[in-house]
Amino acid sequence: MEVKILLGLLACCGFALVRAELEGYKIYDVTPTNTFEQQILEHLSKFEDYDFFHRPRALNVSSRVMISPEDQDDFENTLNKFSLGFEVINEDVSKAIHLERSQNTLFRSMSRGVSFSSFQRFNQINAYLDELAAKYPNRVTVNNVGKSYEGRQIKTITITNGDKKANKNVIWVDGGIHAREWIAPAAALYVINQLVENFSANKDLLTKYDWVVMPVVNPDGYEYTHTKSRMWRKTRKPSSSSCTGTDANRNFGFHWGEVGASSSSCSDTFRGEKAFSEPETQVVRDQLLKLKGRAKFYLTIHSYGNYLLYPWGWTSQLPSTVSNLDEVAKAGANAIRSATGTKYTVGSSTNVLYAAAGGSDDWAFGVAGIPISITMELPAGGSGFDPSPSQIKPFVSETWIGIKAMAQKVISKY
Ligand SMILES: [Zn+2]
Structure with missing residues (x-):
């Protein structure tokens, strides 16, 4: 009886027993x-x-x-x-999340400008890009390339050596397709930081090539993991059926939906109602098509699992140019292993992991015609997706060693 009264009171008055x-x-x-x-x-x-x-x-x-x-x-x-x-x-996952949030808030408040000692919010990431464009106008351009479903400004940063040569080849890097993989935007940000602010050490990477980096492909999801639900993976556009969000990495229009992707909107691997149903995947598509012919290396950063994966994800068959893909991926794995001892597994997505169609890497390779297309799954931190703030710097600097080695290989080949 007492319980009923209590429940009635809660229901009547709009209270809810909100769990952490x-x-x-x-x-x-x-x-x-x-x-x-x-x-x-x-x-x-x-x-x-x-x-x-x-x-x-x-x-x-x-x-x-x-x-x-x-x-x-x-x-x-x-x-x-x-x-x-x-x-x-x-x-009890909530305890780890609570600790992570308080550490991040503390370390963010202690640092000015970009920091690799805490995970940055989306606005801070965009502000850093704009700051670089203002500080290094000869070498850096920031473009507003589209809006997320919730209206966030998606940006790319184009990094050059300032020689103003048009139509150089391009290396593309993106991160944050999956919202909860926080280390991915951090790693993309470190790539930017090294190419721009550590230019003299890295200028060889910019002699023949420009780099275009989109550090956060899915900003709505990313912010949602910061404010509401740490383990959210998808975008935030409601579907016409019951649930919210699409797995952006099952939404690209190449063998879309054929395998390893769900048609149920409530699934974490929901492929979307059609290929490129999400504004965020449309933005990546349109940018890569603009770079068609120039882009030679598509690199998309995820976590976790220590993998360097190349097409195909939709079939266990291998592309005819698999030896090129394998050579570049192995260059990355070997460089990391000799620098830090961390091991990466190299191979085609389907054969190393499982078949999953609609990934950005397959599309970049199969439709945008980018000869080297690689998904990099960074190491696990915490229980997987939640490295502690003190792990960010070691993770992203190790990742950079691998990315640099892969880029050097691509630059020498194309
Ligand atoms: Zn992912």
Whole structure:
């Protein structure tokens, strides 16, 4: 009776028992040891309420998944029923997120200008680009190239050596297609920082080539992870059916929707209602088409998993120029390994991970005609997507070593 009165009071007066963000959510590592267990895990990964950080890949390779408090009993019962081994690696995600938010706020307040000791908000990233354009007008141009669904200004920065030569070849770098992968925009920002503010050390990379960088492809999602929901992955445009957001990296118009992408708007890998349904993927498409013929290297930064992946993502077949792709990706992996010991796995997306159509890398390679197209999955931090602020600098500087080596290889070949 008392409970009823309390609930009635809450309902009548607009109060809600608001849980802290992701309170009670747990993160599990689940490891299949035979093909039957792998099939069970594959099946579970299709449940929309289970947030698989990566889809199951192979025997004896663990998959990480975040489960809400309501679903934990069912999930664990299923694992136990089929004897699937698992480990809880985070007992309450909200605690880690709370700590991350307070650290970021503190470190942001302590630094002026761009910083690699905290994750930057979208406005700070754009302000940094504009600041560089004002400070280095001979070498830097910032373009407003489109708006996100919620109206945020998407920018690219074009970095040159100031020689004013038109129509040089181009290296394109983007990050932040997936909202929660915060280290990706940070890594793109570090590329910008090194090419512009550490120009004398890196000017060889700008002799024959210009660089175009779009540090945050999906700003609505990125901001949403900062303000509302840390583990959000998709864009923020509502679909005409029930749920919000599209997986921008399943939305590109090349073999769109054929494999590894969901037609359900509530899925984290929702492909969108049609190819290029999202303003954010349209912006990338239009910019790359403008650079058609000039762009020789498309690099898109994601996290996590330590992979350097090249086409195809839509089929296990390999492109005829696979040796070129492999040579560039290996140059990156080898440079990182000899510098820091960090290992990257190199291969085609489908063969190393799983088939997934509609990715930006396949489109850049297959339609925009960019001869080298690579997805770089940076290392995991925290429980995966949440490196601590103190990890940002080591991660992005290591990443830069790999990017530089790949760029040098591309520049020497094309
Ligand atoms: Zn991603």
